[in-house]
Amino acid sequence: MANDKEPQRGNGDKGGGNNPWMKSLAIWVGILLAIALVVSMFEGGTAAKTGESIAYSEFLSRVDDGSVREADIGAGVITGKYSNGAQYKTFAPTDPTLIQRLSAKGVTFRARPDEQPSLWTYLLYQSFPLLILLGVGYFVMRQMQKNAGSGAMGFGKSRAKMLTEKQGRVTFDDVAGIDEAREELQEIVDFLKDPSKFARLGGKIPKGALLVGSPGTGKTLLARAIAGEAKVPFFTISGSDFVEMFVGVGASRVRDMFEQAKKNAPCIVFIDEIDAVGRHRGAGLGNGNDEREQTLNQLLVEMDGFEANEGIIIVAATNRPDVLDPALLRPGRFDRQVVVPKPDIEGREKILAVHTAKLPLAPDVDPRTIARGTPGFSGADLANLANEAALLAARKGKRLIAMREFEEAKDKVMMGAERKSMIMTEDEKRATAYHEAGHALVSLHVPGCDPLHKVTIIPRGRALGVTWNLPERDRYSMTMKQMKARLALCFGGRIAEQLIYGAEELNTGASNDIQQATEMARAMVMEYGMSEKLGWLRYRDNQDEVFLGHSVSRSQSISEDTARMIDQEVRRIVEEGEMKAREVLTEHLDELHRLATALLEYETLTGEESKKAIKGEDIGREDPSKRAPRALAIGGSSIPKSRRPGGWGSPTPAGA
Template identity: 80%
Template sequence: MNDDKTPGNPWVKSLLIWVGILAALALFVSLFDSGKKATAGTAIAYSEFLSKVNEGSVKDVKIAGDVISGTQSNGEAFKTNAIPDPSLVGRLTKANVRFSGQPEESASIWLVLLYQALPFVLMIGLAIFVMRQMQKSAGSGAMGFGKSRAKMLTQKEGRVTFDDVAGIDEAREELQEIVDFLKDPTKFARLGGKIPKGALLVGSPGTGKTLLARAIAGEAGVPFFTISGSDFVEMFVGVGASRVRDMFVEAKKNAPCILFIDEIDAVGRHRGAGLGNGNDEREQTLNQLLVEMDGFEANEGIIIVAATNRPDVLDPALLRPGRFDRQVVVPRPDIEGREKILQVHTRKLPLAPDVDIRTIARGTPGFSGADLANLANEAALLAARKGKRLVAMLEFEEAKDKVMMGAERRSMVMTEDEKKATAYHEAGHALVSLHVPGCDPLHKVTIIPRGRALGVTWNLPERDRYSTNMKQMKARLALCFGGRIAEQIIYGMEELNTGASNDIQQATDMARSMVMEYGMSEKLGWLRYRDNQDEVFLGHSVSRSQNISEETARLIDQEVRRLVEEGETTARKVLTDNLDELHKLAEKLLELETLSGDEAKLAIKGEPIDRDRARSDRPAQIVGGSSIPKTKRPGIGGAAPAGA
């Protein structure tokens, strides 16, 4: 929480402190030098002073201790240091010089004490000032080590409301109820209802969990404290628990309020999940959090909102009713949601007339809110780089390719043989996708290096897909091997390169999932042979699949190999039966480097490709989205660089 309760501008306060320190130093120097200030006048030797007295050129003299000062007949002042001279008075009298004496002033006892104490006072004050500044720096000071690091969110700038949150209407409605309760508690208390004490936002990264929390703060109009789960955990036992206590103490002072804990899985992991002793500091912090959320003392008026993308690792005590009463799922948006999100992120962009938000939304299934925000930003940057005043549909298409497949690496120098091998590799993928039923429609194929791939074949589903059947997965297996089989047919086994490593990895993982997770093997039946997540013990990953027998493991390997070989056989038959089309498509790729799905169909028919017409019709040809949006891989059939 905010430790500094002093009102006013902190910069002005620091400036006043330093001005005071400098003024005190100046005062000390002036006091120290005041006792040493000499009388004004020209300093002369004592012998010269006596000569002037004898000459009669001295008008008057003042004797003050060890200093003799006076004025000459011409009005010039002088001064000299006195020495013991009993005859001085007689000489002055004889020369008719007017003289007077001034007693020596003794120093005040208070002034002496001030001289002695002022340096120590200044040093002590400076030390206190430095210690206070250290304690304010995020609890790094010795006295503030156990203080909470939660910060109160202010709405002076960048206020976010539910109008800025689109595409996740169900989650927004559930959280709207919390906002309504904070605005009008009697509406719910009238019928005996109680508002949930906590809401857990669950969703993939980038789906808008933190944005939803900021919108709650903007709508509710109550104090909103935010903290990350990692801010509680320290290497010293008890610090995290102390910070939790201090956080709730500050929240009670500002109740009703909302307390947002981001990435709560950093502190709320399942207790005892591991071999040997667990992290006592983390478990103590979690225990204190559980007690504060729902213990003997009720925290009325404090609503806790937390976010995580790993709800499976949270402790069950944290998820029970009374603590996090609601789990609000924040999913990836559908086409309607993506359209609304794009409208939010493009409303500040100067869009060209040809930009169709609906078309862009159709072409990005699986994109999260953060992905769509990045897409709009990349499109604006591309338009600015070209010196345009409006962001056109062409920039959105290029931005989508860059976000999903990586930036083009046109500066990468490839030999003609490597370029030709990549063309046949990608042509093999594209031809299989055009001839095998169940494959997603071909959207684009390119031999321009993107990201880590030397080429990419991009297949897009026609609509949002929430499940995949066996026919589609087998077609996808065949698609994976289209590139390798094409290279083998053209160059032979001895000339195969490492470009198909990513294809083989995807095919193997898919076949193993079909057998061990999806129950798509008649020999193994509808049994699950591994968990979604491996458990981690003392730094080693231990898979549950180790509990199966050796005979079952052997049968799993046989079924995985059978599915992979079926995909190879399908791809080989398609490419062998359509070898002429393979050559035509590869030649056109070598000529144009990038072909859309429609252009690829024209190429295998031997028909000419009109690029100007295709570019004008391009927006209408966009359908679906990346078939693998969650992993952000470059696409099925991306030829990996050598050695990948």
């Protein structure tokens, strides 16, 4: 499943040959050249020849003393040359003796008739400036109307771009891992291909389909695949493109978008992030006449108003269906909600097959193994994983992408990149090793913990070390036994440090572990009904409501006695987890030393290597003393849970 946010060019973008900027520049250059031509024509038709301007009396004196060689006699103007070649010009009155004086002195003279412009030339001189103004005005108005939203005349035009088969056609073959969503949307494709099949039985195709899912699951890609399968025009626009600061502009754009869709029906109109314009009405300030609500009202009318928009199917995507207006979700509008979930292990394997189809893979690459080690990954996450593996292989100068590159890419994506620039002392490195060994040892001996996948003391991201547990299969719920085992796992690192260094040497590195344990225990008591004292009651409502455009959490009102009992139960559950971790580590203290020693030698151990290390067996690695020394990092805080599924952070320095 490719990235569902891949940009595409619209029909107006044909390459550099039709660059609108170059076209506008050429038009303006032509206008300037025309103006320069008119100016030169006026100057050529009205200006006399250049030369020294002299008085008529001086001209007669020059004629008498023989200094004048040539004379051109026109209507009131005489021009010519002196004997030395210099030019002159004078304005002469009517003088009947001038011809005789010129002849007597041997001056070559000629008479120049008055130049009368033709009728067409006269009309051109008179009308050309007006034509220039009209041309400039027409050009400006045309540009304002053509560029939707970029000028005053196009401010209310739709910004939807139409994609056709020529712009990278996508089909259902390019979409993997979401088979249920594909099957539900196949009906829309069949309707667009053969509408009469449904019309014979009186059936009507749903006017709108709402794709609901987490970011990166392929909602946009799925909508493009519908258009690609049906081979119909596909209009795409974002919800934020409708909303402007001026009231009424969004509604105008909605009308214009549906007008364009009617001209290309049957077609699909895809609105991405529709929650930007479709939020619950009445949640904003004012009396409901603001821009966003007017835009939503117009969208509701166009989707199911008096005028039927036959052949237009609206497909929208959002990851916040809870904030959408109820009128938008009723039958007749978005009457079909298609959930696009994160893929399971089978889906992840199919998605990896799509993304690795064009990559040169080594024989040892097993998509099934990669899919098992990436629970919770979306299609975009898996695309990023395949790309990171290709980049790592290229950086090493390899011609094939091996399984090792995929493992390194997975570590980088889930735990962060290795930090090699900062130096860690031997004492800090040893403390980190015991902290991570404590987490790992608890996960190996407490029933209900996920299998140990990897433990490392190499700093990654914002953690100095990570213990990584992966479930054997995709998990959709957790039992009380599993949650208590995870609570014990949280305290494995802190208890290990306390057993080795004493209570006085504890540091702030376990803050993230304590936070996770506290949140889990409080959820067990207040949300999951896992406390015998408080029973199967819910004491916390984490549903959100929209107020003044913001999401606000509502908390159920509880009495002081109940709140005190909740705190007591949370403390009891946390202390049980702590006691379980202490019991395991005290009983297997020798294994803790062996695992910490192996981590100091090899820095990273897999789950199987960790089991060998606690038994004192050889893990089958090369002698670490032969490897080049590498600096270790210090600083930062534990990796957030969102970046570290199943992993547990190492100690962090004070103040983190």
